[in-house]
Amino acid sequence: MTRKDGVRAARRRVGVADTTFARWDMGGAVADELKGRSGAFDVLRVTVPGIKDLPVACKNLIERDGCDLVVACGYVGGAPIDRECANVADHALQHVQLMTNVHVLGVFVYETEAKDERELAWLCDRRAREHAVNAWRMLFKPEELAAMAGTGQRQGYEDAGPLGVDLREHRARRK
Amino acid sequence: MTRKDGVRAARRRVGVADTTFARWDMGGAVADELKGRSGAFDVLRVTVPGIKDLPVACKNLIERDGCDLVVACGYVGGAPIDRECANVADHALQHVQLMTNVHVLGVFVYETEAKDERELAWLCDRRAREHAVNAWRMLFKPEELAAMAGTGQRQGYEDAGPLGVDLREHRARRK
Amino acid sequence: MTRKDGVRAARRRVGVADTTFARWDMGGAVADELKGRSGAFDVLRVTVPGIKDLPVACKNLIERDGCDLVVACGYVGGAPIDRECANVADHALQHVQLMTNVHVLGVFVYETEAKDERELAWLCDRRAREHAVNAWRMLFKPEELAAMAGTGQRQGYEDAGPLGVDLREHRARRK
Amino acid sequence: MTRKDGVRAARRRVGVADTTFARWDMGGAVADELKGRSGAFDVLRVTVPGIKDLPVACKNLIERDGCDLVVACGYVGGAPIDRECANVADHALQHVQLMTNVHVLGVFVYETEAKDERELAWLCDRRAREHAVNAWRMLFKPEELAAMAGTGQRQGYEDAGPLGVDLREHRARRK
Amino acid sequence: MTRKDGVRAARRRVGVADTTFARWDMGGAVADELKGRSGAFDVLRVTVPGIKDLPVACKNLIERDGCDLVVACGYVGGAPIDRECANVADHALQHVQLMTNVHVLGVFVYETEAKDERELAWLCDRRAREHAVNAWRMLFKPEELAAMAGTGQRQGYEDAGPLGVDLREHRARRK
Numbered sequence: 001m002t003r004k005d006g007v008r009a010a011r012r013r014v015g016v017a018d019t020t021f022a023r024w025d026m027g028g029a030v031a032d033e034l035k036g037r038s039g040a041f042d043v044l045r046v047t048v049p050g051i052k053d054l055p056v057a058c059k060n061l062i063e064r065d066g067c068d069l070v071v072a073c074g075y076v077g078g079a080p081i082d083r084e085c086a087n088v089a090d091h092a093l094q095h096v097q098l099m100t101n102v103h104v105l106g107v108f109v110y111e112t113e114a115k116d117e118r119e120l121a122w123l124c125d126r127r128a129r130e131h132a133v134n135a136w137r138m139l140f141k142p143e144e145l146a147a148m149a150g151t152g153q154r155q156g157y158e159d160a161g162p163l164g165v166d167l168r169e170h171r172a173r174r175k
Numbered sequence: 176m177t178r179k180d181g182v183r184a185a186r187r188r189v190g191v192a193d194t195t196f197a198r199w200d201m202g203g204a205v206a207d208e209l210k211g212r213s214g215a216f217d218v219l220r221v222t223v224p225g226i227k228d229l230p231v232a233c234k235n236l237i238e239r240d241g242c243d244l245v246v247a248c249g250y251v252g253g254a255p256i257d258r259e260c261a262n263v264a265d266h267a268l269q270h271v272q273l274m275t276n277v278h279v280l281g282v283f284v285y286e287t288e289a290k291d292e293r294e295l296a297w298l299c300d301r302r303a304r305e306h307a308v309n310a311w312r313m314l315f316k317p318e319e320l321a322a323m324a325g326t327g328q329r330q331g332y333e334d335a336g337p338l339g340v341d342l343r344e345h346r347a348r349r350k
Numbered sequence: 351m352t353r354k355d356g357v358r359a360a361r362r363r364v365g366v367a368d369t370t371f372a373r374w375d376m377g378g379a380v381a382d383e384l385k386g387r388s389g390a391f392d393v394l395r396v397t398v399p400g401i402k403d404l405p406v407a408c409k410n411l412i413e414r415d416g417c418d419l420v421v422a423c424g425y426v427g428g429a430p431i432d433r434e435c436a437n438v439a440d441h442a443l444q445h446v447q448l449m450t451n452v453h454v455l456g457v458f459v460y461e462t463e464a465k466d467e468r469e470l471a472w473l474c475d476r477r478a479r480e481h482a483v484n485a486w487r488m489l490f491k492p493e494e495l496a497a498m499a500g501t502g503q504r505q506g507y508e509d510a511g512p513l514g515v516d517l518r519e520h521r522a523r524r525k
Numbered sequence: 526m527t528r529k530d531g532v533r534a535a536r537r538r539v540g541v542a543d544t545t546f547a548r549w550d551m552g553g554a555v556a557d558e559l560k561g562r563s564g565a566f567d568v569l570r571v572t573v574p575g576i577k578d579l580p581v582a583c584k585n586l587i588e589r590d591g592c593d594l595v596v597a598c599g600y601v602g603g604a605p606i607d608r609e610c611a612n613v614a615d616h617a618l619q620h621v622q623l624m625t626n627v628h629v630l631g632v633f634v635y636e637t638e639a640k641d642e643r644e645l646a647w648l649c650d651r652r653a654r655e656h657a658v659n660a661w662r663m664l665f666k667p668e669e670l671a672a673m674a675g676t677g678q679r680q681g682y683e684d685a686g687p688l689g690v691d692l693r694e695h696r697a698r699r700k
Numbered sequence: 701m702t703r704k705d706g707v708r709a710a711r712r713r714v715g716v717a718d719t720t721f722a723r724w725d726m727g728g729a730v731a732d733e734l735k736g737r738s739g740a741f742d743v744l745r746v747t748v749p750g751i752k753d754l755p756v757a758c759k760n761l762i763e764r765d766g767c768d769l770v771v772a773c774g775y776v777g778g779a780p781i782d783r784e785c786a787n788v789a790d791h792a793l794q795h796v797q798l799m800t801n802v803h804v805l806g807v808f809v810y811e812t813e814a815k816d817e818r819e820l821a822w823l824c825d826r827r828a829r830e831h832a833v834n835a836w837r838m839l840f841k842p843e844e845l846a847a848m849a850g851t852g853q854r855q856g857y858e859d860a861g862p863l864g865v866d867l868r869e870h871r872a873r874r875k
Contacts, residue, residue, distance in 0.1 A: 046842075089794070094227065150202070273406060273446060313398070324370060325369075325370075338374050448584055492571075492572075496571075511548065
């Protein structure tokens with residue numbers, strides 16, 4: 001397996017970045033989920049203190065360590081300032097991607113999403129794993145994502161599913 | 176048809192990016208709307224998991240795949256965090272354009288805009304198609320857009336139309 | 351009239367960008383206001399669908415078409431999302447300026463500023479014209495702007511004027 | 526006095542940018558405050574229409590005119606949109622600094638800070654002058670700023686002062 | 701001790717930036733905490749007026765002074781505008797990191813976090829010291845951070861700790 005441009009080595013690298021702030025080992029869940037998957041790739045991990053330390057860590061995983069895709073795991077506390085920090089980090093993760101032309105999949109879990117610690121742990125774990133699957137698909141099976149366009153996929157809680165509507169009676173071709 | 180700089184091939188490329196998060200095949204609607212239009216162009220599609228994965232996908236469509244214009248389809252869920260994600264993606268889509276000097280037309284539909292699933296499906300479809308028409312105009316008929324300056328065009332719901340006011344009695348030339 | 355660096359031609363270019371979303375021909379008002387003014391300059395116009403399409407259009411007016419200054423006309427609808435779109439575009443217009451070192455004067459009108467359609471039309475027209483005058487001043491009479499520093503100028507509604515306060519009794523030189 | 530890199534001339538340049546929107550001559554206050562100070566420097570002034578025109582003006586003062594530091598004076602009206610404009614300009618002033626590695630001290634006064642026009646004029650004047658002193662310190666006496674670390678300095682209204690607390694009983698060295 | 705790329709000198713440099721606005725000597729606390737730690741490194745300090753002056757100061761510590769990591773200490777006043785300034789600075793600190801590929805650890809304390817001046821002083825001091833330890837770990841013991849992934853570490857107030865949940869009964873491997 002080689003890239004179209006023929007420059008990089010055949011073996012892919014998936015970066016996983018997470019934080020000591022998180023209360024669940026989200027990076028571990030991503031790595032565990034990736035482990036059993038097919039395809040020639042290695043997983044590189046880095047752990048930083050908090051969510052705002054993730055972007056440059058991801059950029060270094062890409063530029064210094066040659067990752068072809070990164071999964072960035074952010075855990076967002078319940079205070080308004082935590083939400084604001086997540087937003088700052090989120091904008092920066094976009095910059096990382098645009099500066100490198102490499103995808104960084106953000107796995108963000110907000111403490112306020114879950115009703116108790118058990119659900120929170122479950123959500124961290126499951127969302128991390130579902131994003132890990134997407135990361136794998138982007139590298140090895142993009143056609144699987146193409147087939148799911150517009151089907152209401154969600155990571156973590158239940159999929160929303162496609163809208164069950166038939167527009168054929170409505171639709172009039174616009175000039 | 177050749178570009179002024181004479182570098183690119185005569186045939187244009189329109190990129191279409193959408194998500195598996197969306198509950199309607201918005202990218203499919205764009206592609207379908209473009210299909211019957213005149214002009215020498217090809218459509219390239221890519222599907223990513225969510226709205227925040229669109230910007231770098233659009234940038235790759237431009238820089239790696241040579242697209243002359245991209246239509247980015249984002250579907251925004253009803254939770255406040257979904258709105259925030261859309262905003263993050265929206266800023267990044269601006270960066271993509273400014274880094275490449277290529278237009279990316281954003282087709283964003285907010286779940287909260289529609290009163291039920293039928294209207295939501297209709298809105299996704301129609302807004303996607305109307306933006307597709309604008310994409311086509313930008314490449315092949317910019318003079319049509321020029322002729323519509325200030326006329327209150329909308330994509331999706333009904334056009335607002337121009338203000339029906341005559342200012343001639345008011346207006347005094349300012350020094 | 352030549353630029354200090356002696357590189358560009360003597361004749362200046364003023365770009366005007368507006369939208370089909372606007373309900374008043376703001377770009378037309380800018381162009382009309384500029385028409386009668388002294389100085390060697392040409393006006394280049396472009397019309398795009400919406401406010402978020404303005405930034406890259408302005409950048410192309412500068413980088414591809416050689417404009418020395420651009421006036422960007424944005425019309426902002428009354429929904430909260432319209433305001434958010436305007437904010438996204440506004441940030442991007444800053445990036446355009448910093449990437450090119452060229453001024454882009456933003457003429458933004460918010461539907462919510464006016465009490466009815468007549469006032470809205472009047473505001474669109476007048477604000478556009480007053481920004482056009484400023485654009486002209488920046489290129490040909492910067493000393494006129496210097497003379498107005500701190501005088502409470504407004505574009506559209508009435509000038510606020512300078513604060514009518516004499517601080518001489520107060521002011522003590524700080525070490 | 527020469528810079529470490531020995532490239533720039535010995536004489537420093539301080540840029541001052543302000544607006545015609547402001548209701549007080551803040552740029553004039555900065556220039557007046559700098560005038561009597563020691564050190565070899567010149568002051569360059571530019572006036573633009575509004576706060577969102579300041580960033581590129583500052584960048585030009587740095588890149589085109591060789592300023593070693595700029596003071597940017599922004600006056601923020603009382604409407605919510607004015608606040609939003611100030612925020613947009615503020616982000617862009619950060620970009621200017623990071624693109625040039627030169628400090629731009631922002632002197633922002635919000636109309637809502639003062640209870641009447643007299644206080645507003647006083648605040649504009651005093652904040653401008655106190656930032657002017659900081660600008661001068663950054664260029665000629667950075668050790669004065671170092672000596673004030675953590676001392677609760679404010680520009681405009683009264684200094685907050687350092688927290689009058691002794692932590693020695695508390696503090697335990699963390700491993 | 702040398703970097704992998706073998707380019708930089710063996711001795712590391714840690715930058716510390718703080719403000720005269722802060723009411724506690726946070727930079728001093730960082731420097732004091734670093735002083736006793738093992739490893740070959742020097743500490744470089746700079747003090748600027750306010751939180752929005754930190755980003756370019758950090759960038760200069762990295763690019764001009766060769767720092768391998770910077771700790772940026774920001775103290776946020778209680779007014780809404782202070783919060784907004786902190787947010788602007790925070791975004792810019794992200795840009796600094798992405799432009800340099802160097803970590804900048806932000807130590808932000810919000811006046812509103814503490815119930816009185818004593819707690820505020822304690823919080824400034826402790827958060828600064830805990831971030832200093834993280835800075836040291838990032839340079840000299842990244843494996844310590846890796847070992848703490850997902851363990852709910854906090855800087856300042858008490859650690860949240862890991863979620864005490866066992867998901868093994870739940871978890872079903874997803875295809």
